[in-house]
Each structure stands twice: as structure tokens, then as C-alpha cells.
Amino acid sequence: MDSSRRSFLNLLLGVTGVGALGSIVYPVLKYLTPPQNAEQSVASVVAATVGELKPNSGKIFKFGNKPGILIMTQNGEYRAFSAICTHLNCTVQYDPEIQQIWCACHNGHFDLFGKNVSGPPPKPLESFDVEMKGENVGDEIVVLRRS
Amino acid sequence: MIQRLLTWLEDRVDLSSIKHLIQEKTVPRHRMTGFYFFGGVALFFFIVQIISGILLLFYYRPTSEEAFESVKFIMTQVPFGWLVRSIHSWSANLMILSLFLHMFSTFFMRAYRKPREITWITGFLLLGLSMGFGFTGYLLPWNKLAFFATRVGTDMVSVVPLIGEWLLRVLRGGEDVTGATLTRFFGIHVTILPMIVFALLGIHLVLIQQQGMSVPIGARIKGQIPFFPNFMMKDLLAWLLALAVLAGIASIFPWELGVKADPFASAPAGIKPEWYFLFMFQALKVIPAHVLGMEGEVLGLAAFGLCGLLFMLVPFLDRKAQREERSKLITGAGWVAVIFIVAMTIWAYLD
Ligand code: FES
Numbered sequence: 386m387d388s389s390r391r392s393f394l395n396l397l398l399g400v401t402g403v404g405a406l407g408s409i410v411y412p413v414l415k416y417l418t419p420p421q422n423a424e425q426s427v428a429s430v431v432a433a434t435v436g437e438l439k440p441n442s443g444k445i446f447k448f449g450n451k452p453g454i455l456i457m458t459q460n461g462e463y464r465a466f467s468a469i470c471t472h473l474n475c476t477v478q479y480d481p482e483i484q485q486i487w488c489a490c491h492n493g494h495f496d497l498f499g500k501n502v503s504g505p506p507p508k509p510l511e512s513f514d515v516e517m518k519g520e521n522v523g524d525e526i527v528v529l530r531r532s
Numbered sequence: 533m534i535q536r537l538l539t540w541l542e543d544r545v546d547l548s549s550i551k552h553l554i555q556e557k558t559v560p561r562h563r564m565t566g567f568y569f570f571g572g573v574a575l576f577f578f579i580v581q582i583i584s585g586i587l588l589l590f591y592y593r594p595t596s597e598e599a600f601e602s603v604k605f606i607m608t609q610v611p612f613g614w615l616v617r618s619i620h621s622w623s624a625n626l627m628i629l630s631l632f633l634h635m636f637s638t639f640f641m642r643a644y645r646k647p648r649e650i651t652w653i654t655g656f657l658l659l660g661l662s663m664g665f666g667f668t669g670y671l672l673p674w675n676k677l678a679f680f681a682t683r684v685g686t687d688m689v690s691v692v693p694l695i696g697e698w699l700l701r702v703l704r705g706g707e708d709v710t711g712a713t714l715t716r717f718f719g720i721h722v723t724i725l726p727m728i729v730f731a732l733l734g735i736h737l738v739l740i741q742q743q744g745m746s747v748p749i750g751a752r753i754k755g756q757i758p759f760f761p762n763f764m765m766k767d768l769l770a771w772l773l774a775l776a777v778l779a780g781i782a783s784i785f786p787w788e789l790g791v792k793a794d795p796f797a798s799a800p801a802g803i804k805p806e807w808y809f810l811f812m813f814q815a816l817k818v819i820p821a822h823v824l825g826m827e828g829e830v831l832g833l834a835a836f837g838l839c840g841l842l843f844m845l846v847p848f849l850d851r852k853a854q855r856e857e858r859s860k861l862i863t864g865a866g867w868v869a870v871i872f873i874v875a876m877t878i879w880a881y882l883d
Binding site for chain 2: 507
């Protein structure tokens, strides 16, 4: 009888202990997790204006709180991608010499469709849609997230 | 006078164990005695880190708007500020270098064998924590190189199974490396890491005092050197030498500040982490994107994690050492590690 009472008390103590510990640890872990910010949901942004980019060049723009890259190809076509390298998060740049998107961090290369062609990046860059508001110098070039 | 003070103290505090330690402690003399110095030298650099770090705290501001400017202020306006910061950065590097030398020398001398398993494990953890200090401290000046190095470095935790993504958010204080990351790293660098290090270092040092110096397997002992004062004098000489080297390097090559970080700029060419991460950096760079259907990066990091774990557990894996025998396998593995680290580091520099 005595020993079963003892083990019951031990159990009670254990459960209380775990409960107390949990009630401390859980809020702390939650506290450490930063709250999701609303900025995420930016769907489109003016990335540049007509005339800003020369053929065979690129520009980094802010897409919400992340960098994007707008490229004007040799033939004057616009393309837009997320500028965040799929390897380890560096910001890519346009390399006019080889006409590819290049990541300086570990020498990753992407072609003009955002496809990873050499180096460590495992996936293509996320592509965005480009919408021209007009053909004249100063008209806005809008970049949209693909749905 | 001093005698009176001592007896006064002795009546209140039991000093006999310390006295005993000072009188009895000896250091064995053999071919490898020289390697006993690296631990002490690392300790010296750690003390320098504490002092210079506290000094930096008087002017440093851990926000993305002010961090770069405050470090610049330290380096250009504050009297001897450049020296304090330079010392802090250089001493960090020299500390890690001494820790590597200390660890590999104790490894090859099999100093981890019974009863020193805990000493080895705490030592190994201390090296890891020091690299954590280096990693978190690197970001604090908020310059371009550090910004991208941190992006790359933190992204790696996302490969941890199950909790990786969450861990990444906690570490960065959000989706991306921002001012929130800077503030977090600062907190980790000046409170969390020091607390853990003090605890582990305490255990490490107490154990060394209790267990005395380990003697390499099969070493021919040519007598004992009394620790006090003979060996201690040599130790102090080593510290003085370390100080001279540190002061020399820090004033001849002041640590650079670089360009302020711009989260919306492309990564600069030639970004590299601090040299003690280079071997991992280089290895990850040369592993192809996909190996056997796995992401190369994941595979590489898993391999590093596993090697680290094996290294930490070597006291339990090296059965021969427990029988006071040298194992060729362990020696070989040690040399492979050394050669791998050195070769990868050199390659990364040349690349
Ligand atoms: S982060 Fe772009 S190649 Fe590694």
C-alpha cells in the first residue's frame, strides 16, 4: 500500500514537473518565433520604367521585402525573376558578358529563363510576369507574381 | 603584512586545496611537451576577447541603421577605437587557430582517453561555440560581406530535418536577414554564447586541474616540471608572446570595415566566410547540385555533421586507446581531417 502511494505521488510530481516546464518552454519558444509580417503578399510592383535599362543588362528591384531582378535581353525583351539564388540565398546579378544570371556566392549560373544551368543551385529561379504600361520612355514596367 | 592577510583569509576560507594544487602540480616532460601550451594560449585570447568585447559594447549599437556607423565611429573617432576593434577581430581569429592546434594536438596525443572523455567533449563543444561566436560576431558591423555570408550561413540550417524552417526563422528573426537578425545575433553573441562558454570552460578547466596533464601513449617521460613556478613562468612567456603577436598584427593590419550592407544589392564577387569556415564553404561549392537524387548541399552538410559527431565521440570509438595502444586507424583519420581542412582552405583561397 505504502509503496503504491509513493509511486502515485512520484507520478503526480512528475506530471506537475513536466507541466510546469512545458508552461515555461512553450511561451519562450513561441516568443522566439517572429510573428509573420503582412508584407509578404505584395503581388505586383513597378520595377523600372521604359528606357531605364539598355539591352543586355539587368536591374535589382524591391519586390515587397525581397529583391527581384529585371533583365532586358539582347533583343530587347524583358524578363523578371526572384533575385534570390535557389542555392543558399545570395542575391544574383546579370552578367552581360555571358548573358546569364550569375550568383557570385558559389558561382551559380542561370540562363535567361531562370533555369539553373551550372554551379550548385538546385532549382530554377522563381519567374515573374512582366507587364508594360506603354512603349514610351518613362512608362512603367510592372512585375507581377505568377499565380 | 601579507602573512597576516593570508592567515586572516585562511581562517575564513579553506585554501588548502588550492595550496595543494599549486605545490603538487607538475607537468611531465617529453617530446611533445610544447603542445601543452596551445590550450593556455587559447585561454589568453579568450580573456582578450572578453575585455575588448566589453570595451566595444560602450559604443556599439546593434541596429541595422546604426551598427555600421557606430563601428565606423569607433574606428575613426574614438581614441584607440581602431585598436580595440582590430584586437577583438584578430584575437578571435588567433583564438580559433590556437583552438584548432590545441584540439588536433590533444587528438594525436590521445589525451581524450579515460578519464578525460568529458574534458575532450567539453573542449570540442567549446570549439563549436567559438565558431558560433565568430559567425554571430561577423555580422555585427553590418557590412556587405557579412550580410551575404550570414544569408548563406543561416540558410544552411534549413536543411535540418523537421525543424529546419522554423529554426531559420528564429535565427533570422523573420524570413530574411534584416535588422532583426542583427539584433538577435548581437543578443546571442553577448549573452547566450558567453553563458554557455563560461559553464563549459569552467568544467573543462576544473577537470584539467583534477586530472593533471595527460601523457601521450608510449611517450618517454624525461622527468617532471613543477607547475609552480617553473611551468607557469613558461606559460606566462607564451602569453606574452601571444600578446606581442596580437598587438603586432592588430596594429599593422587594422581590421577592415568594408562597405555598409545593402539588402537590395547583388552579392559581391568573391565573397568568402572567415577562414575557419572556408573548408566547409569550399566543399559545399564543389559538391554538385544533385548527388544520387539528393541535394548536394544537404548531403554535404549531413556529412559534416556526421564527421563532427564522430570526432566528438572519438573517446568512445577509440577502443585501442583505452588499452593504452595507438590505433593506426585513428591516426590516419586524424591526418585525413587535417589534410582535408588545410587543402580545402588553400584551394578556397586560390579559387
Ligand atoms: S547562393 Fe547562389 S550559388 Fe550558392
